[in-house]
Amino acid sequence: MSVEVERKFVCDPEIQKTLKDVGAVCAGQRQFEDQYFDTADFSLTLRDFWLRRRDGCWELKCSTGSGIHKGNGAEGMCSRYREITSVPRIKAEVTALVKGGFGKAAGDHGELAASDISDKWLIEMNLSCFAKFTTQRCSFLLQDEENEGKVRIDLDQADFGYCVGEIEIIVSEGYDVQAALRKIEDTANKLGLTGEQRVQGKMDVYLQRYCPDHYAKLLNAHIL
């Protein structure tokens, strides 16, 4: 399993030039559609679990209990989420969160092991889509200071009119997360990102605009 360590930043109009100046190389552009799912009482997101279908592929991002709001300085600016892409594992985690166990609630025998998530299973879990938007993403790669690997920088433009940048490193679980945090800080410094203020992600802005009750509950629970 992998852990995503990331720091969001506000994109200024010069960002593409700045990226080229520091040696980042454009790694391509893509467009994707995200749909996020939760129960009516927000069993997943209020625990900081994010179930997403991106262009047909399922993913569950799970809080690691650290990151935004939970640290100081550079660490506090970064978030960390475990990423699960195996559908049987996603189903097991979601079932435990929604129904509190793996028994009857998991559905028919074999349902947990199935390789896709059916509409029937979503209904059984009382899950429905609460957010749907399309993103245009421009990705850049930058060699890190220690020449050990590359840091990815994504510039995202969502179809509801919000742009955000993201410095991201994916590490294997158990890998030195502190090293990833240092690399992200180095990259932020190279890009001249000095702000210590939390930057809103696409989801923050989407919920604030279109789902204010859900947004208020997440703010209240210190998830966003």
Ligand code: V4E
């Ligand atoms: C909302 C949220 C999550 C869902 C995914 O959010 P994000 O990583 O911003 O989306 P995206 O499109 O960049 O995904 P990627 O392509 O990198 O996989 S995961 C955690 N949250 C909550 C959250 C938070 N606590 N703080 C901030 C700044 N944003 C989101």
